[in-house]
Ligand code: HEC
């Protein structure tokens with residue numbers, strides 16, 4: 001028995017699908033606005049496919065009439081940036097770090113463009129803006145282990161640095177002597193402490209206790225701490241007892257500034273020297 005023979009509403013244009021006596025599906029056309037949107041979206045897809053890359057093929061894709069690609073747009077934008085940078089980079093290549101520093105325009109350029117290189121290579125250890133981290137020296141002050149001239153900073157970055165101080169605990173110094181020296185250093189009076197001379201500290205830290213740039217030996221008189229810790233007196237005792245990079249003591253401090261000779265171009269190292277100098281502490 002076909003549904004149509006039992007259609008109780010034969011003239012209203014329903015589809016003939018009827019449930020529960022009178023619930024039925026009508027065959028009305030979709031509203032005009034809906035059909036227009038439907039055709040417009042088809043037109044859009046065709047138009048889009050004509051202009052832009054669209055359909056993936058086995059090992060290629062439909063390229064579109066304009067040849068536009070996202071990577072092409074990106075490359076065009078970066079080559080614009082490079083074109084702006086090129087005259088500066090060309091000049092920098094021919095100049096020493098010191099000459100760059102003396103040129104207001106170029107050093108402003110390095111200050112602006114060096115941020116990314118510093119962020120990628122240095123900030124993890126030295127903090128954003130060279131503000132330092134526990135165990136890693138502040139680069140933004142004028143207290144230097146290895147000297148703050150532009151040439152010294154450049155040498156530090158190129159070759160790396162690793163301060164050496166022999167452990168003094170055990171045979172060299174008794175605990176009482178370590179206490180005496182540590183307190184004198186903590187109070188800024190180390191040069192008046194006879195042990196400073198008799199135990200050879202001054203050989204590296206200098207007769208005035210201010211350190212020597214060639215060795216990276218810290219200034220022991222200025223109250224700025226290379227190994228800054230909440231209990232500073234204990235930190236000083238620890239350094240004296242275990243030394244720095246002394247391979248014979250497993251508890252020695254192990255600071256190491258890596259060499260960037262193979263990691264950064266000479267150009268970028270030059271820029272970093274200027275960039276660090278311009279944190280304000282260069283001298
Ligand atoms: C893995 C950690 C680390 C990274 C990365 C690092 N440094 Fe260092 N840097 C150190 C340590 C540790 C010292 C101190 C070395 C010492 O005590 O002998 C130091 C010292 C320095 C000094 C000497 C500071 C002074 O007082 O004389 C400069 C300048 C410096 N770093 C610049 C940089 C720059 C610029 C970068 C990035 C290109 C960088 N560092 C990346 C760990 C790092």
Ligand code: HEC
Pocket residue numbers: 145162163164165166168181185196199200201202203204205215216217218219220224225226227228236237239240244255
């Ligand atoms: C062979 C050279 C050498 C001798 C000898 C030496 N030091 Fe040092 N000392 C260093 C160096 C280098 C550093 C810094 C290491 C670094 O930061 O990489 C240092 C760091 C220190 C520090 C850490 C300072 C801070 O700011 O945290 C103290 C404290 C110290 N020395 C005390 C002494 C005392 C006391 C003596 C003598 C008993 C002595 N040193 C002998 C080379 C030496």
